[in-house]
Amino acid sequence: MADDADAQFSAEVRVTLKDARVLSRRVDDMAGRGGDHPMSSEELWEKFDDCARRALPKEDIMPLFERLETLEKVADIRAVTRLLVKRPLPGTATEAAKPSAARVKGNTLLETSWVP
Amino acid sequence: MSQSVIQRLAERIRSFGDKNVTKQAIELSRTAIIDTIGVTLAGSVEPCAANLLRTPGIAEAPGPCTLFGTNRKTSALDATFFNGTASHALDYDDFSQPMGGHQSAPLVAPLVAVAEERGLAGAQLIQSYVLGIETEIRLARAVNFHHYDKGWHPTATMGVFGAAAAVGHLVGLDEERLTVALAIAASFASGVKANFGTMVKPLHVGQSARNGLLAILLAEAGYDANPAVLEHKQGFFNAFNGPGNYDADKIFDHWADPLEVTGKTMGLKQFPCCGSTHPAIAMMLALRQEEGIRADDVAKIEIMPHSRRLPHTDNPSPQTPLQAKFSVQYAVARALLEARCALRISRATRISTGASRRCWPGPPPSRIRRWPMTPTRSSAPRSA
Numbered sequence: 001m002a003d004d005a006d007a008q009f010s011a012e013v014r015v016t017l018k019d020a021r022v023l024s025r026r027v028d029d030m031a032g033r034g035g036d037h038p039m040s041s042e043e044l045w046e047k048f049d050d051c052a053r054r055a056l057p058k059e060d061i062m063p064l065f066e067r068l069e070t071l072e073k074v075a076d077i078r079a080v081t082r083l084l085v086k087r088p089l090p091g092t093a094t095e096a097a098k099p100s101a102a103r104v105k106g107n108t109l110l111e112t113s114w115v116p
Numbered sequence: 117m118s119q120s121v122i123q124r125l126a127e128r129i130r131s132f133g134d135k136n137v138t139k140q141a142i143e144l145s146r147t148a149i150i151d152t153i154g155v156t157l158a159g160s161v162e163p164c165a166a167n168l169l170r171t172p173g174i175a176e177a178p179g180p181c182t183l184f185g186t187n188r189k190t191s192a193l194d195a196t197f198f199n200g201t202a203s204h205a206l207d208y209d210d211f212s213q214p215m216g217g218h219q220s221a222p223l224v225a226p227l228v229a230v231a232e233e234r235g236l237a238g239a240q241l242i243q244s245y246v247l248g249i250e251t252e253i254r255l256a257r258a259v260n261f262h263h264y265d266k267g268w269h270p271t272a273t274m275g276v277f278g279a280a281a282a283v284g285h286l287v288g289l290d291e292e293r294l295t296v297a298l299a300i301a302a303s304f305a306s307g308v309k310a311n312f313g314t315m316v317k318p319l320h321v322g323q324s325a326r327n328g329l330l331a332i333l334l335a336e337a338g339y340d341a342n343p344a345v346l347e348h349k350q351g352f353f354n355a356f357n358g359p360g361n362y363d364a365d366k367i368f369d370h371w372a373d374p375l376e377v378t379g380k381t382m383g384l385k386q387f388p389c390c391g392s393t394h395p396a397i398a399m400m401l402a403l404r405q406e407e408g409i410r411a412d413d414v415a416k417i418e419i420m421p422h423s424r425r426l427p428h429t430d431n432p433s434p435q436t437p438l439q440a441k442f443s444v445q446y447a448v449a450r451a452l453l454e455a456r457c458a459l460r461i462s463r464a465t466r467i468s469t470g471a472s473r474r475c476w477p478g479p480p481p482s483r484i485r486r487w488p489m490t491p492t493r494s495s496a497p498r499s500a
Contacts, residue, residue, distance in 0.1 A: 008213075008424050011395030013448065015403055016416040023407050025399040031213060032383020032391055034144070039384050044147060047386060050458045051158035051208070055185025068150045072142055074238035077231035081182045084153070088187065 041069075056086055120343040121364050122302075125251065126294035128371055129281050132247045136372045144377055145242050145249075148210055151384050152203055152224040153184065158459060159205030160185035160198075164315035168198050168322070181229040192229040196329050200225035201322030204271070206459075207441070211391055212382035215256040215274060216264040219382060221321045222275025223248040223282050226329040230283055240286060246377050248282025253376040257366040259357050264309075268356060272307030272320035279328020289332065299341035300331040302352040313438065387457040389440070392425035393447040400451040411452050419444055419491040430491050445489045 007029040014024035033039035039047075045065060052061045064083040067074065074080055119127070159165055160183070168174050174194055175183060181195030182188075184202065189195075203209055203221040212219040223245055231241045252274040256263070264270055280301040284294045304327035307320035335341075346352045346364065353362045387397050396419050403409050421429070421444060431443035440446045451457050453465050 008422050009392075009395050010422045011399055011425070012418075012420040013396055013399040013403060014418040014420070015400075015409060015414055016418075017409070017413050018415045019413075020415075023403055023409065025402045025406075027395050027399060030383075030395040030398060031381060032211060032394060033386050034210075034383040035380030037383075039147065039151075039386060043386060044150060044384075046456075046458070048150060048154035050460055051154040052185075054459070055157040055160045065150070068146075068153065071146050071149060071238040072242055076235045077228065077238060077241060078235060080238070081228065081232045084157070084182050084184045086185055086187050 056084075060087065120295075121346040121367065122298045122343050123291075123295050124368060125281075125298060126291045128368070129247060129251065129285055129294055130289075130291045132250075132285060132372065133243070136375065137243050137246050138375065138378070141246050141375050141377050142242055145245050148220045148377075148384065149224055149242070149245060152209055152220040153228075155206060155208040156199055156203040156225070157185045158208065159202035159318070162202065162205035162318075164205050164318045165198060165202040167315070168201060174198070179233065181232050192226070192233045193326055193329060193333070195229040195232075196226040197322045197326040199229065199322075200325030201318045204318035204321040206388060207317075207390075208385050208388045210382060210384045212253055212256075212376075212379070214260065214376075214379070214381055215253050215270055216260050217256070217269065217271035217274065218321070219249050219252060219271075219275075219278070220245075222252070222271060222279045222325045222328065225322070225325045226279045226283050227286060230286055230329065234287070236286065244282045244286040246375060247285045248278040249377045250372055250375060251281035252278030253379070254367045254371060258364050259353070259362045262357050262361040266357070267309045269307035269309050269312070269317070269320050272324040273305040273356065275321060276301045276305050276324040276328045276331070279325045280331045281328075283329050283332045284335075287332065287336075289335065293335040295343050296339055296341045297331040297335035299343055299345040300334055300339060301328055302345040303341075304328070304331060305352065305356070387447065388459050389447050389457070390429055390442045392421065392429045393442075393444040395425070396421055396444055397447050397451045397457050400448045401455065401457070404452060404455050409452070414452065414487055417448060417452070417487050417489045419448055419489060421491065426491060432489060444491055448489070449487070 009031040010028050012024055012026040014022060016022050030037050033043070048065050049061050052064070056064070060083065067080050067083060071080070175188060175190040175198055177191035177194050179191035179195070180189055181192045183190065183195055183198045200222065203225055204218060209218050209221045211217065227241050227244055230236070255277055256270055256274045260270065263273070277298060280297045284297050289297065307324065311317055311320070342348065344351065353364065385391055385394065387394055429442050429444040431439055432445045434440040434443040434446050447457060454462050
């Protein structure tokens with residue numbers, strides 16, 4: 001079979017239950033999500049949130065995702081990248097020490113004043 | 117005199133525009149870009165990315181470009197290096213079968229960095245992304261799978277051309293400068309598969325993204341380069357693939373018609389593990405959701421992936437997080453236990469399996485392997 005042949009991503013999973021019932025599901029070709037198996041907006045959000053939480057505060061993630069959902073309408077990409085900045089937690093020593101604190105505070109205003 | 121391959125490519129890049137980009141292409145591209153930014157944030161805390169920030173001279177240059185998930189800014193080159201590396205840190209980014217690699221990771225970091233530096237619009241970024249995908253996958257069709265089988269890492273060796281094409285398009289470089297940039301990119305192409313499974317694999321991606329951007333900046337600054345660098349007897353095709361092992365015409369057959377970005381042979385990764393395990397995970401999730409199966413009801417699980425998907429994912433006893441990513445048994449067990457397969461692991465699963473809180477951990481196999489699990493090579497698809 002050629003390396004780029006179609007239908008290389010099939011799978012069947014068969015489960016035998018303790019009551020002896022056997023259930024199974026099969027897919028003939030599912031090379032990731034896309035094509036005939038597009039990822040839904042909800043699934044994309046679940047993955048994005050799961051990923052972004054490693055780097056950003058929980059409450060900063062939805063505004064970023066919502067802005068990205070209309071990326072083609074963003075007039076200046078800096079409206080997106082300012083949401084990719086990790087804001088120091090309020091009241092922490094690093095917030096006062098960092099020269100970028102004022103700029104980061106500005107981000108908060110821009111972010112929260114935005115209405116989709 | 118006839119045009120060189122790179123001149124023909126530069127001509128197509130230069131003339132690429134609104135007329136080429138369909139609504140479907142914009143939607144698919146936006147989804148892929150969102151996904152790539154998500155996995156970059158997740159990867160930004162991984163050692164391969166964090167170690168870059170401990171390396172003298174990296175991300176110290178002044179500049180307006182954000183290192184995703186940090187409060188640091190630097191030059192477009194350094195931001196691209198960091199974000200590009202982070203985007204592939206978890207191998208959770210989208211992939212393309214004809215490319216034999218990951219198509220978005222080399223493009224998103226430099227496009228965002230340059231757009232941030234120059235204040236460009238989202239629509240421009242998306243259009244240049246579509247062009248970058250077209251360039252790197254078209255080029256991959258000309259060299260694969262000989263290129264891949266020899267040991268080159270196409271995400272990097274194709275990605276450097278894709279990044280140069282995308283950024284060159286974004287900044288509106290003329291045909292002559294684009295030709296120079298793509299010819300420089302040929303000399304920057306690098307990345308061998310022997311370093312797969314180490315931090316160097318994502319480093320390849322950061323390097324190729326940065327070098328694609330650097331090729332553009334050098335061309336803008338007045339560099340020259342050989343336009344025949346691909347087909348030259350000591351050029352890219354012959355040095356990387358060898359005589360007779362490539363077909364440059366495949367770059368131009370059906371160029372942008374249909375767009376590669378709308379192709380069905382690429383996909384987003386829904387789960388943070390080897391793509392070969394994904395169909396089986398999806399089937400276990402379907403069983404759990406549609407049949408209401410719960411872990412306590414299960415006596416036995418049989419997993420039957422396509423024969424190509426099994427050899428590198430058949431591992432009933434993963435001992436490390438990396439091994440767990442390549443264990444279909446582990447992945448299917450996670451799906452059954454949690455009704456999802458995410459980076460974060462639920463408290464209940466942590467307690468019942470002794471898994472660590474750290475993302476996609478490899479818990480003690482004796483405890484996750486509560487069921488006899490038999491992976492078997494399945495026959496060809498029924499519909500085929």
